[in-house]
Amino acid sequence: MNIPRNEILTLGAGLAGAAVLAFLPLVTEGFWLSLSVNIMLYAAICTAWALFSGPTHLVSLASAAFFGVGTYSVAIFVDVLPFPALILIAVAAGALLAILVGLATLRLSGVYFVIFTLGLAELIGQIVTWVQTNFGGAIGLYVFTDFTETHLYWMLLALTVVVFLTGWLVNRSRLGLALRIIGNDEAVARHVGVDTARARIILFAVSGAFIAVAGAIMAPRYSYITPDAAFNPMTSFLVVIMALLGGTRRLWGPLVGVVPFTVVMDFISGHFPNQTAVIMGLAFLAIVYVLPDGVTGQLETLFRRRCSLDKSSLATTAEEGR
Amino acid sequence: MSVPLLTINQVRKAFGGLVAVNDVSFEVAKGELLGLIGPNGSGKTTMLNLISGALSPTSGNILLSGQPIAGLPAHKIARIGVARTFQLVRVLPSMSSLENVVAGAVFGHNKVWGDEALTLARDLLERVGLKGREDVPVAAMTYIDQKRIELARALAGNPHILLLDEWLAGLNPSELRIGMELIREISAQGRTIIMVEHVMDAIRSLCQRCVVMNSGVKIADGKSASVLADPEVVRAYLGDEDDA
Ligand SMILES: Nc1ncnc2c1ncn2[C@@H]1O[C@H](COP(=O)(O)OP(=O)(O)O)[C@@H](O)[C@H]1O
Ligand SMILES: [Mg+2]
Numbered sequence: 001m002n003i004p005r006n007e008i009l010t011l012g013a014g015l016a017g018a019a020v021l022a023f024l025p026l027v028t029e030g031f032w033l034s035l036s037v038n039i040m041l042y043a044a045i046c047t048a049w050a051l052f053s054g055p056t057h058l059v060s061l062a063s064a065a066f067f068g069v070g071t072y073s074v075a076i077f078v079d080v081l082p083f084p085a086l087i088l089i090a091v092a093a094g095a096l097l098a099i100l101v102g103l104a105t106l107r108l109s110g111v112y113f114v115i116f117t118l119g120l121a122e123l124i125g126q127i128v129t130w131v132q133t134n135f136g137g138a139i140g141l142y143v144f145t146d147f148t149e150t151h152l153y154w155m156l157l158a159l160t161v162v163v164f165l166t167g168w169l170v171n172r173s174r175l176g177l178a179l180r181i182i183g184n185d186e187a188v189a190r191h192v193g194v195d196t197a198r199a200r201i202i203l204f205a206v207s208g209a210f211i212a213v214a215g216a217i218m219a220p221r222y223s224y225i226t227p228d229a230a231f232n233p234m235t236s237f238l239v240v241i242m243a244l245l246g247g248t249r250r251l252w253g254p255l256v257g258v259v260p261f262t263v264v265m266d267f268i269s270g271h272f273p274n275q276t277a278v279i280m281g282l283a284f285l286a287i288v289y290v291l292p293d294g295v296t297g298q299l300e301t302l303f304r305r306r307c308s309l310d311k312s313s314l315a316t317t318a319e320e321g322r
Numbered sequence: 323m324s325v326p327l328l329t330i331n332q333v334r335k336a337f338g339g340l341v342a343v344n345d346v347s348f349e350v351a352k353g354e355l356l357g358l359i360g361p362n363g364s365g366k367t368t369m370l371n372l373i374s375g376a377l378s379p380t381s382g383n384i385l386l387s388g389q390p391i392a393g394l395p396a397h398k399i400a401r402i403g404v405a406r407t408f409q410l411v412r413v414l415p416s417m418s419s420l421e422n423v424v425a426g427a428v429f430g431h432n433k434v435w436g437d438e439a440l441t442l443a444r445d446l447l448e449r450v451g452l453k454g455r456e457d458v459p460v461a462a463m464t465y466i467d468q469k470r471i472e473l474a475r476a477l478a479g480n481p482h483i484l485l486l487d488e489w490l491a492g493l494n495p496s497e498l499r500i501g502m503e504l505i506r507e508i509s510a511q512g513r514t515i516i517m518v519e520h521v522m523d524a525i526r527s528l529c530q531r532c533v534v535m536n537s538g539v540k541i542a543d544g545k546s547a548s549v550l551a552d553p554e555v556v557r558a559y560l561g562d563e564d565d566a
Contacts, residue, residue: 181425184414193400193429
């Protein structure tokens, strides 16, 4: 299949951008580098989240579950296996969890799916706590590595690039078309021959595996891993807020939300630590209410409306000319 | 006689206490254009839903070329070769008209992809009278154009059998003429079709044979002219129908 010229250009620009970003740790450190790690973390997770939730319109609050599973993949095996192997374990664990959740939630839609996925992170966190206090002796696990913020940044940048490439490939594939059809009308999807369950589960697994890898990469930063931190439901909510703020119609949509929101959140949690949850809740409501398609979706709609006005006037003149 | 393309054998569908399709049997030969008629609520749409896999029957068999399909999931039945349109038109609103038709070509009985799918979709759009409208978002289209999209999407799967649920409903007289001509053409090319319809003129002029349902029961099956003159059929329609 031939790749359209504008997609080649976008791809080139994206890779060039990533290459430039790779130099960032050489020119900055401390606060700004930490902030960049956070931005890169949410860039990866939100884009991965939108791979599934964008086309299917199913809002998943399972991000914390995948993230935690990835973090624990590292925490459990860090002393016995090299880091790349830990990443692979996180991939497998995230994908497996996603497949199980996918199978369990096949018949759920809308708010039921949201609630199930929210409960899931909480449940797994509780199970891990229970196992650790009964069999592990301590509530947490230590993760000591030689990684600096720079390493984490580079790994997250690489992950983000892989997520984008995957998203791009999916969009060009039958799976991507299948998901767009499902997002439009699931009954039609089934009647044109789409195995809706399979498509949903495959994409959820891809998305979940990426989020688990993000969790694995972040484990060294925490150094002492507890279930509360690894399975923090706040992660799930932040991901949804940022991705929806940016918009999920385009692959790069969530980025538009991640960058400003991470900066603002960093400021807020630094200056008003006790009000963070309230402010997040308000932000969430505002986004869903005011910008259901996100910033990018809103702009696109405006743009398209202007274009189609021009086009439809053309079409009518052509019609009359017949 | 050879095996019929589609065999409906003692098919029943109950929704709780309501029996929407009550042990109905009929056959459809390859290449036939069968009319399925009956007053509102007589179970026609339910019958199509059972064939397409939107619903699974409470009991009974459905065979396509001898292969049992009753109770299979809709996507499997679509891949075996059943395509349909919906009584309340269902397009894919966020996609262009070309993409809507491509959707029918990629996963169904046909399974084409890439340029092949695009070419097929363009041809079909032209065939249903939407040439030059490939890039229009379907949400902005008129009702009849959306129905055309649905028809093209169903044809894109190159199905063994095409199910049309009141595809002609809601068209104005001139659109109706165009629509009937389109169905006649598709049938003339050898496509097997079951059309559920309320427009009696269309049934008379398009369908050699029709099956009549009333309250879930098949009450007549035969040559359209004689079936439509059948006193029981007339009575069923007069009961609650306005255009009989
Ligand atoms: N999904 C459903 N659940 C419950 N009852 C249904 C369902 N679908 C159809 N029915 C009922 O079955 C009967 C037949 O409906 P339908 O097949 O739509 O009739 P028709 O297409 O001939 O107008 C109606 O009484 C309708 O209310
Ligand atoms: Mg009906």
